[in-house]
Amino acid sequence: MKLRVKPLDLEAGGKFIVVLNRDDAEDLGASALSRVKVSAAGRELTAIVNVAIESIGRGYIGVYNEVKKYLNLREGDTVDVEAAHFPLSVYYIRNKLSGRKLAYEEIFEIVRDVVSGNLSEIEIAAFITALHTFGLDLDEATSLSMAMVETGNKLDLKKPLIVDKHSIGGVPGDKTTLLVVPIIAASGLTIPKSSSRSITSAAGTADRAEVLMPVTLDIEEMREVVEKTNGCIVWGGALDLAPADDIFIRVEHPLSIDPLLLPSIMSKKKAVGANLLVIDIPTGRGTKIKTIGEADLLAKDFIELGRRLGIKVQCAVTYGEQPVGYAVGPALEAMEALNTIMGKSQAYDLIDKATHIAGILLEMSGRVNGGGDKIAMEILRSGKAERKLREIIAAQGGDPNIKPDDIALGSERFTVCSKRDGVILWIDNASIVEAARLAGAPKDKGAGILLHKKIGDKVSEGESLVTIFAERGSKLERAISIFEEFPAIGVGDRMEMLIHEIRERPVAKKTFILER
């Protein structure tokens, strides 16, 4: 059926939606919520059908912005519309629902249909849920990784050795990448780092880096930066590496499940051509991975999946029971990273973590024979890392002379003080993240939490524990309330054994960390 385009100026968060006149929809056999194939000038997509009685006349098709953009449509264009049958991939998803293992061709078809909008949210949600409940074995994880690579962009660098690092996320304040990339690039190795923005955390690496430099580069711009400086720190979202993942994340988020952790990370590393990779697995209460045993099992899977994809992987199981460094929130963290690389910070845990991870990469590359962390420390101390960071900032279009004081922090501030003398016994990551988010992070870049004490530090009554930064007073208030409701930081001089009481059936609102 040929229909005339009527743009609707409506957006549906990435989904393809068209509106048909009810009679046209009936003639097509497509009532509300079924799918039609819409094609124009060689491109086609599958869209969900909404129907209108009068506002869209017969012979017209209302298009949401997503459809208009994908098919490059203008008012009055003619498109061809036909009823879409269930794509084959639906049958493969049904097989997974009955617990069958999927072959590569089947997984590829599913991923391709996810990317081109042929699968509904119902079908994608069922697929993700089935992957979660039945689990996916390494064959399927390999197939998923490869299919996600094949359906997206690839970075083609003419370098024999490309290294990368990735944290599976879950520990607040982790600005390690902002140090590791310049250290590695300064050592002469190539590290084309792409990062994500925050989903459930207070800041993703892309959010932090954006305080120092532009991070929204396309893949060609990324290649230029890496060829010039050996490194980059860019946002993955504009690169279209493994684009299926963004759609999977949209479904995983409300469900608080992440069966795609391994393929998601590994596909992006494969797409940038990495040969050597360190995976950081922060471990402990308040992170994604609670015990060292779990971390080891996950590491095993990363190493084996890497082997199948042709990437040599090593893992670093790291301490994650409190934020890394003292700052949580985009601007605070960027400032801390800049201070650290300039030798002006006392964040020893951050330095330790960055030099060890960089050191593992240096050792894996064969450039050094043991003692990689010491060489990394040397690159950091000597100022070479700082110079490299400034080179990367310049190459990405930022100000290479940026000073820590140039970074704007939220002007609304409140300091929480200790109510007693004692020692910091624990810091609750989830509460710190929630407070930073309520204060406005990551959207308000200047919002966040600055810790004055960390686990093991002595504190006196009335001494500062944390300062909350916000850009708006109302958000500051909300963040303060978290500290009033629940002690985010435990101060004591002996261990108190009762964790909490349960007096009635509790609602288990487990913290979910989707960051990858």
Place this chain on the structure above:
Amino acid sequence: MKLRVKPLDLEAGGKFIVVLNRDDAEDLGASALSRVKVSAAGRELTAIVNVAIESIGRGYIGVYNEVKKYLNLREGDTVDVEAAHFPLSVYYIRNKLSGRKLAYEEIFEIVRDVVSGNLSEIEIAAFITALHTFGLDLDEATSLSMAMVETGNKLDLKKPLIVDKHSIGGVPGDKTTLLVVPIIAASGLTIPKSSSRSITSAAGTADRAEVLMPVTLDIEEMREVVEKTNGCIVWGGALDLAPADDIFIRVEHPLSIDPLLLPSIMSKKKAVGANLLVIDIPTGRGTKIKTIGEADLLAKDFIELGRRLGIKVQCAVTYGEQPVGYAVGPALEAMEALNTIMGKSQAYDLIDKATHIAGILLEMSGRVNGGGDKIAMEILRSGKAERKLREIIAAQGGDPNIKPDDIALGSERFTVCSKRDGVILWIDNASIVEAARLAGAPKDKGAGILLHKKIGDKVSEGESLVTIFAERGSKLERAISIFEEFPAIGVGDRMEMLIHEIRERPVAKKTFILER
């Protein structure tokens, strides 16, 4: 935030969707695809947010028809809009995703949120998938049944004994209900039968009955018919019994899974107040339940679930390897049922099935002591059942004098003949259903398939096997093609052992029967 209503004249197949100006959406913290709570004059709902840049100005809210109707809105009305947080039921769904058993209160909350639109399709799909993969035990099935009853309408008949029958579906041409209801009502028992329309089959009981009489009654009209005649045959869709089920079905259909089979059926029986119930379980290749062992296990669950709900259940495991009677399709089946109740049909299997099921109900009621099927046969043969059917037709607003010849059948017809002498070895239910649907059933009431032979019948070369009926020539052609592609009826004189060859990785397009 207070916003002015702007109706959009758009429909989304039952989902609640509103459109906000992008700036208003950002102020609310609700970007595309998050949810807002919209309230007006004491009613409220949760809607999915789409955003507009210009077509909806700041201070306005575009509403889809579903929202307009539910909240009873007019252009220019003011509604209150606030960001909706994840409803508690999402946390319960997440528990089910990790394999936990759900308590009644949790299931009730989920079902209530499904009915009031608080859960997205992603969340409902994940819930259904998890119920399918982990299974639900009888405690959960009981909770689901009760929650579905509590969130819908109930029929309150002032009768001590209410009986009912239900087929789990899956065998084509099953017009048994059109005979059982009048037989039982004529015996003096009360049978308030509600039925569904076809979802994946060629006709549901409501589709068949509608050829003889109006079936879209509300619950008050249903009560009047039953009080007048002891019985009724109405469409469940307008009664709002267990309305959650319609939403679950929308999700189950594309996924081809039906974990809610038991609670769905039992909740509707509980909602009409049934005390005694016969469940028909058609069994065999080409039905939902393939083996007698499976049927027995399912029967055990129905009986136990009935016990917990206060309904005495017996099950009838019936032969389902070919259509019941000769007719498949709404009008053809209505005609066959009318002929049969008037004593003018040779559909012995239909008569046998109807009298046995009615007989079990008569025996369960205590009115007869054994030989229920013979008494049912007597009621049928004597003409009492026919008189009762005509009473019900009249009470529901139909023509009590309807004759079989008054029923319009599709005028486009094609007869498929046997290519050889032999015996009918098998009839493929799925192909018969597919042909009937391609011919136009159930939407085109006169479309369908009339069998001339059934399993075991002798046939000569050139003799008629089936006649296809359609209302449009193009649909007739599509139906004919099925018989050309794949032999829907096997004719032979000895058993041929090879079923089919597989030469490459096959796509398993298993037939899914969602009928309940």
